[in-house]
Amino acid sequence: MPKINKIRIVNFNYNxxxxxxxxxxxxxxxxxxxxxxxxxxxxxxxGGKTVLVQLMMQPVHPKAMAGGRRIExxxxxxxxxxxxxxxxxxxxxxxxxxxxxxxxxSSGNSSDDNQRGNHIKxxxxxxxxxxxSPYSISELELSKFExxxxxxxxxxxxxEKAKTSRGALEHYSSDDxxxxxEMLSEEYGIHRTEWETVIEVLxxxxxxxxxxxxxxxTSDKLxxxxxxxxxxxxxxxxxxxxxxxxxxxxxxxxxxxITDKENVIxxxxxxxxxxxxxxxxxxxxxxxxxxxDELAASVSEAVGFKVALLKRISExxxxxxxxxxxxxxxxxxxxxxxxxxxxxxxxxxEERYNNARSALAEITEALEKSKRELDEKKHKEDILHxxxxxxxxxxxxxxxxxxxxxxxxxxxxSEDAERIAxxxxxxxxxxxxxxxxxxxxxxxxxxxxxxEKEALKNLEAAKQKAGTALEAAKDNYLRACSDLxxxxxxxxxxxxxxxxxxxxxxxxxxxxxxxxxxxxxxxxRQTKLVNDSQETGxxxxxxxxxxxxxxxxxxxxxxxxxxxxxxxxxxxAELAEYDSLYERLTAVCEKYSLSETxxxxxxxxxxxxxxxxxxxxxxxxxxxxxxxxxxxxSAAEKGCLHILPEIMRYVDSTGVSCMxxxxxxxxxxxxxxxxxxxxxxxxxxxxxxxxxxxxNTKKDLQYLLxxxxxxxxxxAVPLFTMEQVDHIFDGSMDKSAFLSASDRAYFADRESYVxxxxxxxxxxxxxxxxxxxxxxxxxxxKELADSxxxxxxxxxxQEKSISSLETELVEFAKKIHELEKQSESxxxxxxxxxxxxxxxxxxxxxxxxxxxxxxxxxAMFSDESKLYxxxxxxxxxxxxxxxxxxxxxxxxxxxxxxxxxxxxLLG
Numbered sequence: 001m002p003k004i005n006k007i008r009i010v011n012f013n014y015n016x017x018x019x020x021x022x023x024x025x026x027x028x029x030x031x032x033x034x035x036x037x038x039x040x041x042x043x044x045x046x047g048g049k050t051v052l053v054q055l056m057m058q059p060v061h062p063k064a065m066a067g068g069r070r071i072e073x074x075x076x077x078x079x080x081x082x083x084x085x086x087x088x089x090x091x092x093x094x095x096x097x098x099x100x101x102x103x104x105x106s107s108g109n110s111s112d113d114n115q116r117g118n119h120i121k122x123x124x125x126x127x128x129x130x131x132x133s134p135y136s137i138s139e140l141e142l143s144k145f146e147x148x149x150x151x152x153x154x155x156x157x158x159x160e161k162a163k164t165s166r167g168a169l170e171h172y173s174s175d176d177x178x179x180x181x182e183m184l185s186e187e188y189g190i191h192r193t194e195w196e197t198v199i200e201v202l203x204x205x206x207x208x209x210x211x212x213x214x215x216x217x218t219s220d221k222l223x224x225x226x227x228x229x230x231x232x233x234x235x236x237x238x239x240x241x242x243x244x245x246x247x248x249x250x251x252x253x254x255x256x257x258i259t260d261k262e263n264v265i266x267x268x269x270x271x272x273x274x275x276x277x278x279x280x281x282x283x284x285x286x287x288x289x290x291x292x293d294e295l296a297a298s299v300s301e302a303v304g305f306k307v308a309l310l311k312r313i314s315e316x317x318x319x320x321x322x323x324x325x326x327x328x329x330x331x332x333x334x335x336x337x338x339x340x341x342x343x344x345x346x347x348x349x350e351e352r353y354n355n356a357r358s359a360l361a362e363i364t365e366a367l368e369k370s371k372r373e374l375d376e377k378k379h380k381e382d383i384l385h386x387x388x389x390x391x392x393x394x395x396x397x398x399x400x401x402x403x404x405x406x407x408x409x410x411x412x413x414s415e416d417a418e419r420i421a422x423x424x425x426x427x428x429x430x431x432x433x434x435x436x437x438x439x440x441x442x443x444x445x446x447x448x449x450x451x452e453k454e455a456l457k458n459l460e461a462a463k464q465k466a467g468t469a470l471e472a473a474k475d476n477y478l479r480a481c482s483d484l485x486x487x488x489x490x491x492x493x494x495x496x497x498x499x500x501x502x503x504x505x506x507x508x509x510x511x512x513x514x515x516x517x518x519x520x521x522x523x524x525r526q527t528k529l530v531n532d533s534q535e536t537g538x539x540x541x542x543x544x545x546x547x548x549x550x551x552x553x554x555x556x557x558x559x560x561x562x563x564x565x566x567x568x569x570x571x572x573a574e575l576a577e578y579d580s581l582y583e584r585l586t587a588v589c590e591k592y593s594l595s596e597t598x599x600x601x602x603x604x605x606x607x608x609x610x611x612x613x614x615x616x617x618x619x620x621x622x623x624x625x626x627x628x629x630x631x632x633x634s635a636a637e638k639g640c641l642h643i644l645p646e647i648m649r650y651v652d653s654t655g656v657s658c659m660x661x662x663x664x665x666x667x668x669x670x671x672x673x674x675x676x677x678x679x680x681x682x683x684x685x686x687x688x689x690x691x692x693x694x695x696n697t698k699k700d701l702q703y704l705l706x707x708x709x710x711x712x713x714x715x716a717v718p719l720f721t722m723e724q725v726d727h728i729f730d731g732s733m734d735k736s737a738f739l740s741a742s743d744r745a746y747f748a749d750r751e752s753y754v755x756x757x758x759x760x761x762x763x764x765x766x767x768x769x770x771x772x773x774x775x776x777x778x779x780x781x782k783e784l785a786d787s788x789x790x791x792x793x794x795x796x797x798q799e800k801s802i803s804s805l806e807t808e809l810v811e812f813a814k815k816i817h818e819l820e821k822q823s824e825s826x827x828x829x830x831x832x833x834x835x836x837x838x839x840x841x842x843x844x845x846x847x848x849x850x851x852x853x854x855x856x857x858x859a860m861f862s863d864e865s866k867l868y869x870x871x872x873x874x875x876x877x878x879x880x881x882x883x884x885x886x887x888x889x890x891x892x893x894x895x896x897x898x899x900x901x902x903x904x905l906l907g
Contacts, residue, residue: 002097002188003036005029006087007056010142011152014051014074022150023143029089036089053199055084059101060184061195062122062177072120075105081155087137090128090188097188098137099126104155124180125158125171135161135169310548314541321534332523335855357876368883372890379894383901452899459892466885473874473881480871487864494857498850508868510861519854526847529840536837540830547826554819561812568805575798581788582795588781599785600792608782615775622771626764633757651693656704661692661720674729686728692718694725 007026013019028039043049054066063071075081081104088097106121127135140161142153162169172180184190488508495502495510500518502510585599588608598604651658665682668674674682683690695701698721720728791797 002088002090002190004056004086005036005089005096006085006137008083008085008087008100008137008142009055010083010085012055012074012082012084013080014048015046019048023152025138056086057195057199058084058103058122059086059099059124060190061192061199062101062103062124062174063120064195064199071103075103075120078105080105081152083142083153083158085137085140088188088190095128095130096136097126097128098135099184099190100124100158102155102158121174123159123171123173124177125162125169126183127165127169133168135165310545317537321537325530361876364880368887371887375891375894379898383898449899452895456892456895456899459888459895463885463888463892466881466888470878470881470885473878477871477874477878480867480874484864484867484871487860487867491857491860491864494853494860498853498857509864512861515854515857515861519851522847522850522854526844526851529844529847533837533840533844536833536840540833540837543826543830543833547823547830550819550823550826554816557812557815557819561809561816564805564808564812568802568809571798571802571805575795575802578788578790578795578798581784584784585788588784597792599788600790605782605785608778608785612775612778612782615771615778618771619768619775622764622768626761626768629757629761629764633754633761651704654704656695656700658693658695658700658704661689661694661718664694664725665690682728688718689720689728692720695719695721697721698723 005028007028008024009021009026010023012021014021029036041049041052043052050067050069054064054069054071057064057066058071065071081102083100083102085098085100088099090097101122101124103120103122106119127133129136133139140158142157144151144153158169159171162171172183181192185192488504491510498518500515502514502518504510582599585604586596589596589598589604592598592604592607592611594604594607598607665674665679669676669679695704701719701721704719
């Protein structure tokens with residue numbers, strides 16, 4: 001029977017509101033083991049013992065009374081409500097059962113309710129749980145404190161919570177009280193009738209315990225008050241469940257249990273010793289299992305870590321490849337942008353340079369042309385001026401000569417010598433003036449000659465400087481030509497090393513488009529190699545992953561193979577056991593004249609069970625008969641008659657009300673209903689009356705006789721009805737008319753009667769031995785038949801199962817062989833893939849080296865272009881220097897010629 005573990009009472013007023021239970025939890029369990037304990041509530045008078053008991057009864061027996069007070073009396077105001085909960089320890093289970101009731105004041109409409117005064121409404125609820133649960137007795141939020149005051153949960157709180165619990169919490173309305181009681185009785189063994197007939201009656205009034213047991217002082221009253229109602233309840237319960245409800249069966253089962261008790265005790269002691277011996281092994285096994293669990297957890301963790309690590313490594317490799325690819329793409333974009341920018345700047349600068357150079361050349365040429373024209377004009381002007389002066393000098397000299405000659409002629413031969421002399425003087429004066437003019441002009445000429453010499457010196461320095469610049473320009477030009485030739489040679493070597501077939505064009509440069517086409521082709525090849533590398537790497541990872549999975553799959557297959565192999569051995573052993581049992585049971589079937597197919601149905605077991613029941617009944621009947629015979633013999637040897645205790649126990653067990661003739665006469669004598677003489681006369685006429693059983697009605701007597709087998713009743717037990725007793729007292733009873741189980745032989749010859757009983761005892765002992773042996777064999781056969789719980793096609797199915805298991809083993813062997821072969825194939829594939837990947841990686845490195853070299857080649861192209869520009873620049877500088885040197889030389893020569901001419905004029 002379940003035991004109450006905890007009690008919780010919420011929001012309950014009593015003693016006219018002087019006592020209040022806000023929310024109390026009574027823990028009746030042991031703090032060490034958690035099991036429910038026998039508990040004593042020791043309270044003062046008026047402390048609420050009866051109230052507490054009455055509240056405890058409400059969840060099982062709603063509206064139960066205690067101390068003469070109804071539960072309705074505690075709910076006087078509308079809206080008053082309380083919760084009462086009981087937590088039980090369920091038999092043979094670790095689960096807890098929680099039952100409870102919510103009670104509230106209500107308004108009734110029936111006249112009965114109005115007559116009784118206060119009235120209530122209620123609903124009950126229940127749940128089960130193990131360990132922590134939101135619906136446990138302590139977790140349900142049936143009260144709380146708000147703003148410093150106690151607030152109970154609403155009356156509908158549990159009902160609403162049950163609706164959202166998905167069946168974990170069930171509630172029953174007051175209309176389902178019968179269903180509630182049946183559920184508690186059938187599922188948990190909590191019988192409402194026991195609470196009604198015992199607990200409620202005990203607490204009906206103060207001192208109810210004394211009053212209750214006051215009515216059960218005699219053994220008959222005790223049996224009729226406690227035991228017979230319990231037996232009737234048992235019989236009704238058995239009847240409702242359609243099980244064997246006979247009292248004989250029940251008593252026989254009790255006898256069996258008592259008989260088996262010693263065996264159970266011995267088995268218990270043996271098991272205790274065995275458990276004691278196994279406790280050490282159990283600890284070792286527990287440690288072993290713990291170590292095994294830790295090992296399995298560690299292996300599982302390591303495998304998981306390995307898988308996660310491999311996965312992470314794969315992800316990192318993928319990320320690295322992606323980043324490398326992105327870097328390469330960015331570098332390509334940067335190189336392209338830089339190349340485009342360089343190309344654009346180059347072309348723009350080149351165009352500007354060419355335009356400026358052209359403009360400079362034009363301006364320089366115009367300037368030089370203007371300078372030359374100016375110098376030529378000045379030179380021509382100087383020559384013309386000098387020629388005019390020279391002509392004037394020559395003319396003057398000729399005139400002077402002519403004049404001199406004329407003067408001489410005049411002086412020597414002319415008549416006008418005086419006039420000539422005078423004229424000579426005049427001429428002399430004029431000559432002096434001319435001389436002075438000529439000297440001034442000569443001085444001016446010398447000054448000009450000096451200036452020309454100074455200019456000639458400057459022009460000579462300029463000529464030397466122009467020559468030096470010309471030599472430097474030539475050196476720069478030759479150096480630029482040498483650098484350009486070396487750059488072209490390096491470029492040619494680099495192109496040759498790269499294996500590119502390019503030819504210089506007429507301008508002396510390689511085609512940029514052809515070079516870019518070669519680079520694009522190599523980049524395309526590099527991309528293809530990278531893709532091949534990724535594909536090969538993926539193939540390697542896939543092969544390695546598959547290769548890593550194969551040992552696990554192989555181990556799993558081997559485990560399954562071991563399991564199937566063990567299952568096969570087990571199946572073969574089961575088949576052998578089946579054949580052994582079947583062979584033994586077919587012999588049993590032959591014994592009972594049954595076909596061999598009876599072993600597969602309940603026919604054989606039912607037949608054996610009937611045989612066992614018959615044998616047990618025969619053994620029991622024989623033992624009872626032996627006891628009766630021994631009791632008869634003992635009574636006959638003593639020369640007395642009596643009603644044996646077995647008779648009264650049997651009669652009481654039927655529930656039929658009766659009394660002995662001795663008890664009946666004693667009551668009549670005590671009451672004064674009859675006199676002693678009347679009693680003596682009655683006993684003289686009916687001596688067996690004192691040892692008879694008296695029944696109220698003939699129906700009760702017939703019920704006794706129909707309740708079971710009465711053959712085992714002792715011989716001298718007359719049976720009377722009260723109607724027959726009345727006939728005995730009025731003298732109208734025929735002495736031989738009553739129903740009696742008495743043996744008349746006892747009264748005829750007691751010694752022969754005893755001798756006959758001894759013979760019967762011997763025969764009964766033999767019968768007990770035979771029946772016991774028969775019962776033992778039948779039980780052994782029943783145990784054998786019970787162990788054979790196979791369907792009729794079990795052997796066929798087992799053979800199929802064995803064949804299937806053998807096929808599975810072959811398949812597992814094939815699978816293992818395939819996995820090993822696949823592993824070898826994967827190893828070869830991995831070697832091939834790795835060689836291929838190494839070759840591809842080498843090619844990628846070569847292409848990367850080629851692209852780096854090509855990038856350097858592009859720089860060399862650019863350097864070559866710059867060197868060509870430098871060569872052109874130095875060439876132009878050289879030409880300019882040549883022009884400057886020629887100009888300076890021409891100026892020097894012209895200046896030298898002018899100076900020589902002036903010196904000649906000065907002459």
